[in-house]
Amino acid sequence: MNIGIFTDTYYPQVSGVATSIKTLREQLESLGNNVYIFTTTDPKVDQNVFERNVFRFTSLPFISFTDRRIAVRGLFQAYEIAKELNLDLVHTQTEFSMGMIGKFVAKNLKIPCVHTYHTMYEDYLHYVMKGKVLRPSHVKQLSKTYCEHMAGIVAPSTRVLDTLTGYGVKEPISVIPTGVDVRKFSGPKNTKLREKYDISSKTPLMLTLSRVAFEKDIDRLIDAFPEIQKQVPGVKLMICGDGPAKDQLSQQVAQMGLTDKIIFTGEIDHDDVPAYYHMADLFVSTSISESQGLTFIEAIAAGLKVVAASGPYTDDLLDNLNIGTTFETTVQFVQEVVKYLNEPAKFNDQSFREEKIASISAENFGEQIMQFYQDSFTFFAEAQASRSRESI
Numbered sequence: 001m002n003i004g005i006f007t008d009t010y011y012p013q014v015s016g017v018a019t020s021i022k023t024l025r026e027q028l029e030s031l032g033n034n035v036y037i038f039t040t041t042d043p044k045v046d047q048n049v050f051e052r053n054v055f056r057f058t059s060l061p062f063i064s065f066t067d068r069r070i071a072v073r074g075l076f077q078a079y080e081i082a083k084e085l086n087l088d089l090v091h092t093q094t095e096f097s098m099g100m101i102g103k104f105v106a107k108n109l110k111i112p113c114v115h116t117y118h119t120m121y122e123d124y125l126h127y128v129m130k131g132k133v134l135r136p137s138h139v140k141q142l143s144k145t146y147c148e149h150m151a152g153i154v155a156p157s158t159r160v161l162d163t164l165t166g167y168g169v170k171e172p173i174s175v176i177p178t179g180v181d182v183r184k185f186s187g188p189k190n191t192k193l194r195e196k197y198d199i200s201s202k203t204p205l206m207l208t209l210s211r212v213a214f215e216k217d218i219d220r221l222i223d224a225f226p227e228i229q230k231q232v233p234g235v236k237l238m239i240c241g242d243g244p245a246k247d248q249l250s251q252q253v254a255q256m257g258l259t260d261k262i263i264f265t266g267e268i269d270h271d272d273v274p275a276y277y278h279m280a281d282l283f284v285s286t287s288i289s290e291s292q293g294l295t296f297i298e299a300i301a302a303g304l305k306v307v308a309a310s311g312p313y314t315d316d317l318l319d320n321l322n323i324g325t326t327f328e329t330t331v332q333f334v335q336e337v338v339k340y341l342n343e344p345a346k347f348n349d350q351s352f353r354e355e356k357i358a359s360i361s362a363e364n365f366g367e368q369i370m371q372f373y374q375d376s377f378t379f380f381a382e383a384q385a386s387r388s389r390e391s392i
Contacts, residue, residue: 001033001373004082006102007093008069010039010054014241014267015068015211016294017118020156020178021093022270027179027366036085038078038098040069055081057098071097079105087111089373093118095146103146112151112380114373117143117160120289140167147171151383152376154369156292157313172379174372178294179365182357185301190279197238197263199279204235204341207280207304209273209295210287212243212264217309219245220286222252222262224330224337229261231338237284240276242267277302282340283324285309286333293317297360300324305347307336322352 005025009017025035037051040059045051057074082090082105090106090113092099099115106113121139147153147164150171155161161175191201199205206228210216218239225237239249239262246264253262268276277283283299285308290296296317299306306324308314318324327333340347358364 002036002086002088003028003033003373004036004038004085004087004090004102004105005093006038006078006090006098006105008040008059008071008096008098009094010037010042011270012044013042013068014270016178016292017093019270019294020116020118020292023178023180023362023365024091024369026181027362027369031366031370034085036082036087038081038102040071040098042069057101059097071101075101075104078102079108082109089114089376091116095143099146103149107149112376113149114152114154114376115147115150116154116156117147117164118156118292120160120163143167144169151380152372154372158316159312160292162312172375174368174375176365176368176372177297177360178292179360179362180294180297180301181362182301182360185274185277185298186303187274187278190275193275193279197265199236199263202234204232204282205280206235206237206282206284206337206341207240207276207299208237208284209240209268209276209299210285212239212241212246212249214245215289216243216245216285216287217289218249218286219252220330221284222249222256222258224286224334225258225262226256227334228337228341231334232341235341236261236263238263238265238276238280240265240268240273273298274302277304280304281344282307282337284333284337290314296324300353300360301357303353305340307333307340309333317356320352320356322347322349323356 007021009015011018011022028035037054039056041056057071059069059071062068062070078101089111090102092102092115103113122136144167147169153171153173155173155175156177158175161173164173229235250264253259277299283304283306288309290313293313296306296308300323306318308326310326310328314326318326325336327336
């Protein structure tokens, strides 16, 4: 099968969406498909460097979200390329520029167009004119309009499914969480990386890894840290990633006198990410905006337990104490973190972890996506036949 993936975000950009697409491509190709990426230009990518099956279109930084980009041309160029490649299916990964181009291509080639709805936009409205222009009602209408005539929609979690259903989306939706390459994240603790950051092997280390943005609520994590410190002597917190909230969070840490206990690593190269999980003792997150939380399943695959804010997605994922748990209040968060750090051997039944890892594996993800494509072809054919009958 020849599959065109249309996305505004792709490697080397660092995000959950970019990681998801990378995993999707790898799994589809391993199953014998030809995968072509239609995406935006990126200042980190030399235009003279060959990228296999990747087509980049002229773009500009998105307003107030400058590490994300929007294509400004390429509609007909993308169509000509897709026609030459004889695409069988278009899979869009964004509702913006490249997503609209993908829909145009699929419509004109008369092939199915499917979509993965990655982002809970109501959590990101503050990026556009500080939330003074776009409202949740706008997100609802724009999302519903974009999803019209899709042959199928992937929701990475039940939270996304419920949101789209609430928006009035009528197209078929399948809940398929993005998987991870379990082999990539398996491995021993990384003592050398601890040495780099001057952290002893006996120091309890909490890790959070994400885009360092305001919607990730990392300030809540920092606020809770002193209480954890009282109950877990010597504990440290490592914040991996970069983003618009980093400077403000660094100031918060300095004002609280925690600069020797809370470490900011900056952006981590994609290939180095597993080593950071391996050096930690516990993965934590106070974010309430997660629609799929790839870092959670990466942490689980790396052998860490996870403590995260309660929500439809996290409650379903962290359904056993041998894997992790969720919290609703700061007091509960501190209690759960202290429990895991002070009693590391208490919840080590590997049978629960092995079952969970099997369900979140990249291979399982690939198989589910292929079944989703087959169902989408069927829906598309039936919809085409129905429209033909109505036109008679």
